[in-house]
Amino acid sequence: MWVVSDDALLDGLATGDPDATAAFVERFQRRVFGVAIRIVNDPRLAEDVAQETFLRAWQRAEAFDPRRGTVAAWLLTIARNLAIDTVRLRRVVIVDPAEILDRREPTGERGPDDLALLSSETERLHAALGDLPPDQCRALVLAAFFGRTAREISESESIPLGTAKTRIRTAMLRLRAALVDDTEASE
Amino acid sequence: MNDKSARSGCVPTAELLPELALGILGGTERADVLAHLDRCAACRDESAAWAATVDALPTVLADQEPPSGFEARTLERLRADRDRVPRRSTVQRVLMLAAVVAAVIIASVAAIRIIDARSDTSSSTALASARMVGNGGKHAGNAFMTSGSEHYVFVDVDYGVKTGIYRVESVDSSDRVTALGMVAVTAGHGAWAGELPGRATVGTPRMVRLVEPGGEVLCVAKFGRAAA
Numbered sequence: 001m002w003v004v005s006d007d008a009l010l011d012g013l014a015t016g017d018p019d020a021t022a023a024f025v026e027r028f029q030r031r032v033f034g035v036a037i038r039i040v041n042d043p044r045l046a047e048d049v050a051q052e053t054f055l056r057a058w059q060r061a062e063a064f065d066p067r068r069g070t071v072a073a074w075l076l077t078i079a080r081n082l083a084i085d086t087v088r089l090r091r092v093v094i095v096d097p098a099e100i101l102d103r104r105e106p107t108g109e110r111g112p113d114d115l116a117l118l119s120s121e122t123e124r125l126h127a128a129l130g131d132l133p134p135d136q137c138r139a140l141v142l143a144a145f146f147g148r149t150a151r152e153i154s155e156s157e158s159i160p161l162g163t164a165k166t167r168i169r170t171a172m173l174r175l176r177a178a179l180v181d182d183t184e185a186s187e
Numbered sequence: 188m189n190d191k192s193a194r195s196g197c198v199p200t201a202e203l204l205p206e207l208a209l210g211i212l213g214g215t216e217r218a219d220v221l222a223h224l225d226r227c228a229a230c231r232d233e234s235a236a237w238a239a240t241v242d243a244l245p246t247v248l249a250d251q252e253p254p255s256g257f258e259a260r261t262l263e264r265l266r267a268d269r270d271r272v273p274r275r276s277t278v279q280r281v282l283m284l285a286a287v288v289a290a291v292i293i294a295s296v297a298a299i300r301i302i303d304a305r306s307d308t309s310s311s312t313a314l315a316s317a318r319m320v321g322n323g324g325k326h327a328g329n330a331f332m333t334s335g336s337e338h339y340v341f342v343d344v345d346y347g348v349k350t351g352i353y354r355v356e357s358v359d360s361s362d363r364v365t366a367l368g369m370v371a372v373t374a375g376h377g378a379w380a381g382e383l384p385g386r387a388t389v390g391t392p393r394m395v396r397l398v399e400p401g402g403e404v405l406c407v408a409k410f411g412r413a414a415a
């Protein structure tokens with residue numbers, strides 16, 4: 001069966017084609033909702049965030065730049081930022097940072113771009129996260145998925161500010177290295 | 188520029204670029220990094236590489252089946268928006284306020300006075316908002332401005348602008364341009380908040396705009412007469 005690429009679906013979304021719009025939502029809803037629910041930890045709020053994500057994707061589809069990354073990364077980054085905006089004002093992170101990285105079997109339809117990516121970039125990133133020392137992983141999750149600053153992390157983890165900054169930076173260096181290795185290996 | 192002062196700032200800047208890309212760098216550290224990026228192309232490239240790393244992060248979160256009816260409700264909402272039904276959902280309003288607050292927190296500028304201005308409707312201070320639009324009327328984000336004895340300006344970039352470092356400028360009614368500060372856009376997101384210089388030197392802004400390092404205007408938010 002012919003499978004439409006993510007980029008082509010996004011183009012269809014941008015032009016307002018009803019079939020492409022429905023296919024776009026169908027293809028990405030589980031991933032968008034997955035990002036939203038893991039960060040906000042509340043089904044109703046997660047649905048609001050996920051709907052808003054699709055609305056913004058539709059409004060900003062023309063701003064998508066394929067040279068900068070995949071449609072999935074772009075869309076999930078919108079979801080991540082919206083979810084962080086809604087939880088940033090909560091004083092306490094109510095989710096166990098380690099738990100949001102729990103892996104389940106992917107569900108539903110995936111496009112050809114996803115299938116290629118799953119075996120490379122995302123897998124490499126996930127493996128790199130799994131290899132991080134737990135302290136670094138916690139700091140990274142708090143920063144990347146809950147928008148916590150180094151100062152906030154130093155306070156919640158009861159560690160010096162310099163230690164919090166080092167944990168974030170070291171974790172990020174390892175993740176970036178994993179992505180670079182991946183690019184080189186696939187070329 | 189590759190002069191000595193630019194190079195000497197590369198080491199401290201490099202240490203902070205991951206936090207900048209994650210959107211969690213604030214205060215003077217953020218200001219120092221942005222000032223360095225404005226004059227150092229090598230660190231700008233490095234900043235873009237970190238932004239790409241951050242962009243890839245949400246792909247590791249696992250899928251989850253949304254509640255039943257999600258797809259139909261989402262499509263209905265997109266249709267309503269397409270038909271230009273003028274409505275703004277509660278969550279959109281909450282997100283808009285959250286964006287203002289996030290901008291204020293990140294910029295660490297006069298946070299309490301700004302939030303006071305937002306909630307105190309009885310005072311003479313009010314918050315005006317304007318859409319920032321780029322070439323061809325493309326949505327780029329929102330700008331907010333308080334009116335009253337002092338002007339605070341917030342800029343919230345919203346997926347319509349590519350990764351980069353931009354100058355925030357105000358233009359007053361006599362076309363005087365004032366550089367307000369710099370905003371970093373990574374992963375489609377960027378926020379800036381600050382106070383306008385004193386009235387003696389700056390008139391009431393009629394527009395706020397983002398300008399590329401090369402001087403090209405990227406997007407503009409125009410405030411109506413009522414807003415100023």
Ligand SMILES: [Zn+2]
Pocket residue numbers: 193194196197200223227228229230
């Ligand atoms: Zn530099």
